[in-house]
Amino acid sequence: MKIEAKELSKIYGEGEGRVTALDMASLEIMPGDFISVTGPSGSGKSTLLHLLSGLDRPTSGRLTYDDRDIYSLSDRELSAFRRRSIGFVFQQFNLLPVLTAKENILMPLLLDRRRPDLAELEKLSRLLGIHDRMDHLPCELSGGQQQRVAIARALAAGPQVVFADEPTRNLDSRSGGEVMELLEKVCTKMGRALVVITHDSRIASMARRRLSIVDGIVTEVACR
Numbered sequence: 127m128k129i130e131a132k133e134l135s136k137i138y139g140e141g142e143g144r145v146t147a148l149d150m151a152s153l154e155i156m157p158g159d160f161i162s163v164t165g166p167s168g169s170g171k172s173t174l175l176h177l178l179s180g181l182d183r184p185t186s187g188r189l190t191y192d193d194r195d196i197y198s199l200s201d202r203e204l205s206a207f208r209r210r211s212i213g214f215v216f217q218q219f220n221l222l223p224v225l226t227a228k229e230n231i232l233m234p235l236l237l238d239r240r241r242p243d244l245a246e247l248e249k250l251s252r253l254l255g256i257h258d259r260m261d262h263l264p265c266e267l268s269g270g271q272q273q274r275v276a277i278a279r280a281l282a283a284g285p286q287v288v289f290a291d292e293p294t295r296n297l298d299s300r301s302g303g304e305v306m307e308l309l310e311k312v313c314t315k316m317g318r319a320l321v322v323i324t325h326d327s328r329i330a331s332m333a334r335r336r337l338s339i340v341d342g343i344v345t346e347v348a349c350r
């Protein structure tokens with residue numbers, strides 16, 4: 127799936143309090159792309175991620191997923207589109223404490239009344255090294271294992287793209303590095319695009335495409 131953002135802008139407030147959080151951002155995301163987004167606090171990283179993933183709507187600009195204009199969808203259609211096409215990984219793992227790892231992973235699919243593909247789940251949990259932890263509760267898992275469960279949950283619905291907002295922020299540097307390597311590995315293996323916001327220059331340099339954002343202006347800094 128090709129994602130194309132054209133001149134996306136987001137302006138908050140009016141008059142003196144007016145803030146241009148994102149200023150005419152244009153970019154394309156192709157299947158299998160691994161893109162990092164870095165920039166100082168308040169530069170517009172979360173705004174960019176929220177707009178690219180349809181969590182929020184821009185003040186102006188266009189966003190298409192395979193030529194489909196997603197902001198023309200109603201809120202209900204947009205949330206169904208997000209559930210099926212987009213995976214999210216956040217800095218908080220957001221696992222439900224009373225559910226096992228497996229139940230957490232399958233929850234979004236079940237809420238969407240979709241039948242889980244258990245063979246796919248087995249493959250995913252092996253790739254992420256959590257196959258022997260599937261019947262454990264989150265409190266019985268380390269931070270790194272919990273984030274790997276959250277990654278499996280993001281990928282179980284078969285999204286075309288995964289957006290991750292500071293996915294290693296709550297982890298020590300060793301398990302953070304492991305989690306990022308696994309996230310990249312599963313996305314590459316499954317042909318998913320991956321967009322990661324990070325403060326960590328090591329993680330940013332793992333990405334094949336790097337975006338920098340300053341005062342709402344997005345620039346592509348390197349491509350390898």
Ligand code: ADP
Nearest residue numbers: 138145147165166167168169170171172173174
């Ligand atoms: P970052 O993720 O890089 O820290 P954000 O995208 O959260 O930056 O914010 C970019 C700018 O937009 C900041 O100046 C922030 O204060 C402002 N902003 C973000 N969300 C809102 C909002 N809901 N209302 C008003 N201003 C906002």
